[in-house]
Amino acid sequence: MAAKHRVIPIFIPQKACPFRCAYCNQFAIAGQDHILSPEEVDGIIQQHLATIPEGSHIRIAFFGGSFTGMSIEEQNQYLDVAYPYVQNGKVEGIQLSTRPDYITPDILENLQRHGVSLIELGAQSLDDEVLQAAHRGHTVQQVQEASSMIRQHDFELGLQMMIGLPGDTRAKALSTAQLIADFGATCTRIYPTLVVPHTRLANDYAEGRYKPLALEEAVDWCKDLYLFFQEKDITVLRMGLHPSEGLLSGSGYLAGPFHVSFKELVMSAIWHDRIMEQLHGEPLAEAIITVPAGEINYAVGYGGANKKRFPNVSFLIEK
Ligand code: SF4
Secondary structure (H helix, E strand, O other): OOOOEEEEEEEOOOOOOOOOOOOOOHHHHHOOOOOOOHHHHHHHHHHHHHHOOOOOEEEEEEEOOOHHHOOHHHHHHHHHHHHHHHHOOOOOEEEEEEOHHHOOHHHHHHHHOOOEEEEEEEEEOOOHHHHHHOOOOOOHHHHHHHHHHHHHOOOEEEEEEEEOOOOOOHHHHHHHHHHHHHOOOOEEEEEEOOEOOOOHHHHHHHOOOOOOOOHHHHHHHHHHHHHHHHHOOOEEEEEOOOOOHHHHHOOOOOEOOOOOOHHHHHHHHHHHHHHHHHOOOOOOOOEEEEEOHHHHHHHHOHHHHHHHHOOOEEEEEOO
8 A cells, every 4th residue: 555645733923924814814724823843843742653554754944933934043953853754764754835926045045954845835725816805915916926946956846825815706716726836836726705703804794895605505516626637737735624623623713614624525526526527417217326435425515415325326336
């Protein structure tokens, strides 16, 4: 069996962000009340390594803030904890997420010297009006320039996107996906926008100026985006926010398309359409549908939804 990919997540909420984007309150979402010190980071890495099976492909991931917004000295305090694990072969690399306007050649050269292999930029939308409404503080052109610099320095590039930000539309989300491909990303994450307490978006929501996507809408948009990225060979690392303590308890968001199994909903919907196509639009028709082993749960559908919708379909696992 192929070795599994594992990520050791180090969450540094809003660290080094120049301000808060309109929708963001990482502390509320994560239910984490402080920023980890480099010493705490080492403890987390060791705890994870103790439980990850040998032979796994492991990466240490710094996310939740703007890593490269820290001074080089502060970045190195964290990297100096993580890099020895790359050097001694216990992990394969380090990845981090940051803002597109915090990328310079000096920053990239320092990251190269410290075992970082993947840089994910929060692009969120590649439409300037949406970026402005979300108070992101950067433009599409800055994402393009940072992406190009990252690729020139031989890092793997990830571009994360959000859907349903103020002013976003399905067409804008699809053109964002197209630009993510054009800018050379090899991976992405798709996050539906949630209304999180103590944010500008929460005020706009309370005053009726912002309406989040409904869950069905978000699933529908993601379906198209996922298929697009699949066709472009861009790995979708995540769809939907991680069901953190804050989100599960309900204290971390006020409204919006959160679902604990968001990806499963999207994949079920994709399989729904595939099956419907094979049945030529006749849900009660009989058929045997061949499914790759890893996708059987998606084909049967979340909560058996596709099994119920297509009662005369049998699923055969591909050999
Ligand atoms: S840059 Fe990212 S982490 Fe920082 S405030 Fe904006 S969305 Fe939140």
